Amino acid sequence: EAQVTQNPRYLITVTGKKLTVTCSQNMNHEYMSWYRQDPGLGLRQIYYSMNVEVTDKGDVPEGYKVSRKEKRNFPLILESPSPNQTSLYFCASSPSGDRGTEAFFGQGTRLTVV
Amino acid sequence: AQSVTQLDSQVPVFEEAPVELRCNYSSSVSVYLFWYVQYPNQGLQLLLKYLSGSTLVESINGFEAEFNKSQTSFHLRKPSVHISDTAEYFCAVNGGFKTIFGAGTRLFVKA
Numbered sequence: 293e294a295q296v297t298q299n300p301r302y303l304i305t306v307t308g309k310k311l312t313v314t315c316s317q318n319m320n321h322e323y324m325s326w327y328r329q330d331p332g333l334g335l336r337q338i339y340y341s342m343n344v345e346v347t348d349k350g351d352v353p354e355g356y357k358v359s360r361k362e363k364r365n366f367p368l369i370l371e372s373p374s375p376n377q378t379s380l381y382f383c384a385s386s387p388s389g390d391r392g393t394e395a396f397f398g399q400g401t402r403l404t405v406v
Numbered sequence: 407a408q409s410v411t412q413l414d415s416q417v418p419v420f421e422e423a424p425v426e427l428r429c430n431y432s433s434s435v436s437v438y439l440f441w442y443v444q445y446p447n448q449g450l451q452l453l454l455k456y457l458s459g460s461t462l463v464e465s466i467n468g469f470e471a472e473f474n475k476s477q478t479s480f481h482l483r484k485p486s487v488h489i490s491d492t493a494e495y496f497c498a499v500n501g502g503f504k505t506i507f508g509a510g511t512r513l514f515v516k517a
Contacts, residue, residue, distance in 0.1 A: 296449070325504075332415070334496060335450075335507040350504065382449055391500040392438045392457045397449030 294319045298383050298398035305373055305405055312369045315383030321396070323386040324366040325350065326358065328379040329400075335382065343368055360394050368406050373405040408433040408501050412508035420516050421489055427482040427511045429497030438504070439480040440498040441471055450496060455479065467491075487515050 296317045297376075305311055317324065325340035336351030341360040356376055357369040366385075370377060382403050384395040412510040431437065438457050440448040454465040461473040471482045480497060492515045497508040 305479075333424055334410075334412075334509040337504055340504060351474075384450075391502060392455070393453065394440075394452045395442075395450075395505060397451065399447075399449050 293385075294396070296379075296383055296385050296396050296398040298402060301399060302402050303404070305403070307374055307405055308372050311370050311373060311403075312317040313381060313403070315366045315368065315382075315398060316364050317366075317383075317396070318364065319385060319387075319388050319396065320363065321385035322363070323389045323393075324360065325384050325395075326356070326368045326381045327384065328352065330379050330381060331389050336367050338381075340366070340389075344352070373403075375405050377403065379403060408437065408499050408506045410497050410499050410506050410508035412497050412511050413473060414511050416510065416514065418510045418514045418516060419487055422486045424485050425483065425487050425491075425513065427495050427497075427513065429480045429482065429508060431478050431480065431497070431499045433478075433493075435501040437501040439471075439473060440500070440505075441465075441469070441482050442481070442496045442498060444494045444496065444510075446493070453482075453495070461513060470494070476511045485492045489515050491515050 326338040327335040339358040341347045383398040386393045411430045418423045440455045441453040443453045444450045456473045464470045469484045494510045494512045
């Protein structure tokens with residue numbers, strides 16, 4: 293089954309403790325991205341990647357890191373999480389970065405930083 | 407720069423009634439437009455999209471949206487909703503390398 297898989301689905305952590313949220317897609321998509329979803333703000337892009345070893349900042353990159361060493365994986369790293377990073381996070385992939393292509397989303401990761 | 411405005415944060419409606427979820431966008435370039443749906447505890451999934459051609463686009467579950475260039479709108483409509491349509495709906499625009507999402511409209515269908 294074609295899918296985008298995120299892990300974990302739920303995570304509670306403490307301020308300052310480094311964490312990684314994994315994202316993997318099995319559709320051979322070139323384009324991958326991370327979003328955070330907050331009430332009243334919709335989805336805001338954190339980082340995106342056009343292909344392996346090519347990443348760039350989205351609208352809200354502060355406090356996050358990403359890497360794209362393999363085509364299928366695009367982990368999101370929070371080096372020193374803070375409470376304002378409490379949010380619902382989605383990973384998405386698309387066949388390419390062309391503007392008409394559909395995005396396929398993972399199930400989401402609900403992160404709470406206390 | 408691009409932006410998307412969804413004019414209603416919540417829309418309650420009775421089952422079998424018609425519904426319209428409003429979306430306006432702004433962009434300095436031509437755009438592609440999308441509606442995504444998010445069911446409870448799930449990720450977003452594509453409902454329909456406008457790329458070019460006919461300004462009226464339809465989904466397989468009875469929703470339709472009309473691209474209106476002069477009014478810069480892409481409103482989503484359904485003539486008769488079901489309980490199962492209860493979800494959050496996001497309008498999105500792409501005029502370049504990234505997709506901008508609206509804040510979402512929560513559709514609540516009551517029996």
